[in-house]
Amino acid sequence: MQPDHAVPPTERLRFARRTSVEQVEEGTLLAPKFDRDGLIPVVTTDADTGEVLMVATMDAEALLRTVDTREAHYWSRSRQARWRKGASSGLVQDVVEIRIDDDQDAVWLRVRVRGSGASCHVGYRSCFYRSVKPGGALPGGPVELRFEETEKVVDPKELYGDAPTPTRL
Template identity: 70%
Template structure:
């Protein structure tokens, strides 16, 4: 028999939006979106998802854990690369269906491509070109992914 969830049941809108019980709403796939930012600068580092186990491990260890959709497994951020995200604060939005992590990052990068942030490109306003181009916002990578991860295939699904 499975252990009862440590999270509160969602009983009413008032309880979820105004109450003091943590009652996260996981989607039909069992996942909740997570935005992760640098605790000092506010810079968005990445967007990921968590299942109940990842959220609990994040709370218990104060290190970010996510659910890897591409690998279909729990993912301790930085376990391979050493780029551990240490949690400074966890917040939840008003209807408790999204999580915000404020973190410090050992090694200074959060993106498996080697950049500091996974948001290392921007879409220019009113682009005249088709397809719409992207402009880089980071000039250099923090680390070389091949040195850290080897020649393993990129887990990103196209």
């Protein structure tokens, strides 16, 4: 049984069929390869700075909505739902450019974020607000992280109220 976010028959017409390696790698038509769950990974960066803001997934409909509206749409694996980035927070990602990789199984979005510029539901500018400390691990313990962003750009409580976090353990 296909997941509900697999490519619907009417949307298949918007994507080219994958007919040859040459067509996929050198062709001029979008022929994305979704995984067995009907998803494709997406890297989203700031169009001006190149900073990585987030990594997410899209189903076919999210990719087509992104192409059509020039606003980023994603598939949330934790919520099992499609969403337009910024629908509840106002932190809409306006798409400047959409790129596809060589074998068309990954998407790169270059965006500008409306409002405060935050892209992370935790309130930071980027979802990649921490790094692994050089030397990494505590003696006999876990690997340590350090904050690269020390100030939140927005207060998540102001944006989302009492809505639960999408993070799942």
